[in-house]
Structures are given as structure tokens and as C-alpha cells.
Amino acid sequence: ETGVTQTPRHLVMGMTNKKSLKCEQHLGHNAMYWYKQSAKKPLELMFVYSLEERVENNSVPSRFSPECPNSSHLFLHLHTLQPEDSALYLCASSQPKRGLDTGELFFGEGSRLTVL
Amino acid sequence: GDSVTQMEGPVTLSEEAFLTINCTYTATGYPSLFWYVQYPGEGLQLLLKATKADDKGSNKGFEATYRKETTSFHLEKGSVQVSDSAVYFCALSFYGNNRLAFGKGNQVVVIP
Numbered sequence: 721e722t723g724v725t726q727t728p729r730h731l732v733m734g735m736t737n738k739k740s741l742k743c744e745q746h747l748g749h750n751a752m753y754w755y756k757q758s759a760k761k762p763l764e765l766m767f768v769y770s771l772e773e774r775v776e777n778n779s780v781p782s783r784f785s786p787e788c789p790n791s792s793h794l795f796l797h798l799h800t801l802q803p804e805d806s807a808l809y810l811c812a813s814s815q816p817k818r819g820l821d822t823g824e825l826f827f828g829e830g831s832r833l834t835v836l
Numbered sequence: 837g838d839s840v841t842q843m844e845g846p847v848t849l850s851e852e853a854f855l856t857i858n859c860t861y862t863a864t865g866y867p868s869l870f871w872y873v874q875y876p877g878e879g880l881q882l883l884l885k886a887t888k889a890d891d892k893g894s895n896k897g898f899e900a901t902y903r904k905e906t907t908s909f910h911l912e913k914g915s916v917q918v919s920d921s922a923v924y925f926c927a928l929s930f931y932g933n934n935r936l937a938f939g940k941g942n943q944v945v946v947i948p
Contacts, residue, residue: 724879751934762840763880763925763938776935810879814934823868823929823936827879 723747726811726828733801734836741796741831743811750815752794753825754786757808769794801835808832838863840926842939850947851918857911857942859900859926867928869893869902869909870936874923883911883924916946 724745733739745752754766768776769788783805785797794811812825843858861867868887872880884893889904898913909926926939 726879753934760940762940763936765935768935812879816934823870823885823927823934824882825880825934825936827881829877829879 724811724813724826724828726809726831728831729829730832730834732834732836733798735801735803737801738797738799740798741809741811741833743794743796743828745792745794745811745813745826745828747813747826748815749813749826750791751813752788752791753812753814754794754796755810755812755827757810757830763810767796798833801833803835806833806835838867838928838930838937840928840937840939842926842942846943846945848945848947849916852915853946855911855913855916855920855944857924857926857944859909859911859939861907861909861926861928863907863928863930865930866904867930869900870927870929871898871900871909871911872925872927872938874925874941876922880925916944918946918948920944921946 727742751770753768756764766780767786772788783800787795808830810830811828814825839862841860870885871883873883874880884895886893886902892901900909900911923941923943925941927936929936
């Protein structure tokens with residue numbers, strides 16, 4: 721069992737739908753991330769939350785809306801997506817040591833999104 | 837900006853063959869370097885890392901040495917197994933900052 725759980729594993733939606741991806745981490749970490757993984761492209765960092773505060777938003781379109789209600793849960797709300805948004809969305813968490821990040825992220829298995 | 841470049845294309849090799857996956861980086865300063873592995877149907881997991889020049893990271897028979905002079909962090913394994921079939925990602929970050937920059941990844945297929 722992974723320490724980071726993502727649901728759903730697969731999602732198919734139309735361009736006018738509204739859906740959400742959920743991530744839950746059981747590791748006691750205080751930082752969480754959303755990454756987008758597209759074929760033949762580097763992983764793209766979308767959002768970073770530290771202690772439930774958003775600390776980074778890498779120019780992600782507003783049709784992606786993150787939410788972090790507590791340090792264990794992270795959501796990605798989706799609305800009016802485009803076909804090019806089809807990708808694997810990965811959630812990750814980390815825990816700084818002595819106040820500094822170590823570079824080790826713990827990833828979930830991802831949510832495979834298809835936009836029709 | 838800071839970036840990581842991995843060799844193009846998938847890698848297919850026979851069991852017990854020697855594996856090398858090239859990784860070079862561009863960064864101002866001295867980043868920490870990582871290899872992450874993604875097995876089929878799973879998320880990424882840290883394979884090994886090195887935090888300063890000439891450090892060697894190793895795990896599960898894989899090794900990579902931080903080469904400042906060539907800005908490289910090539911991944912090697914002397915004898916691969918079918919279970920090593922996965923996608924391998926090179927990444928960098930700066931100490932204290934978990935904003936990893938990843939390469940495109942290399943699909944490795946090991947055939948019996």
C-alpha cells in the first residue's frame with residue numbers, strides 16, 4: 721500500500737464537465753504537490769502547498785483549481801478542460817528535515833485523465 | 837533556467853546486459869541530482885541521489901556519479917533484470933528547495 725493515494729485512477733470527461741481529483745497522504749508530511757505527466761514531455765510542476773498554504777502556482781490555467789483543506793488532503797478541481805489537458809496527474813508529498821527540503825518526493829500512482 | 841536533458845528514445849536490452857542512461861543538466865550553482873523510477877502502473881519513487889560533486893548514489897545495483905566537470909549524472913547498472921523494466925527520470929533541485937526539475941524520462945524494456 722502506497723503512502724500517497726489518488727482517486728480516481730482513471731477519469732474520462734467532456735469539455736463542459738466539472739470533476740475533481742483527490743489525493744491523500746498517510747505519511748505525516750506537510751508539503752503536497754500536483755504534477756502533470758504528458759507523453760514525451762518532462763514532468764510539469766503545477767502547484768505546491770506547504771502547511772496548507774499555496775506557495776507556488778506555475779502559470780497553470782484557471783480551469784485547474786487546487787484545494788488543500790488540511791495537510792493530508794489535496795484536491796484538483798477541473799472545469800471546462802481542453803483535450804490537450806489529457807494526461808497523468810501525479811500527486812506527491814514531502815517532509816522537510818531540519819527545516820530544509822531533501823529533494824525526496826513520495827508520489828501517488830496518478831490519475832489518468834482523458835478529455836473528450 | 838535550470839533543466840535536465842536525458843538521451844532520446846526508449847532503451848531495449850536483454851537480461852544481464854549493461855545499462856547506461858545519460859543525463860546532463862544545466863543549472864546556475866550546484867544542484868542536488870536524483871534518479872527516480874516509475875514502474876508500470878505506479879507513481880515515481882526515488883531510486884538514488886547525490887548532493888555534491890563526485891558523490892556516488894547507489895541503490896538496487898544502480899549507480900550514478902555527480903560529475904561537475906561534465907555536468908552529468910549518468911545512471912548505470914551492470915546486469916539488468918526483467919524487473920528493472922520501467923521509466924527512469926533524472927531530476928535536479930537546489931538544497932532546501934523541493935522544486936524538482938525533471939527530464940523527459942527513458943523507457944527501459946528488459947527482455948528475457
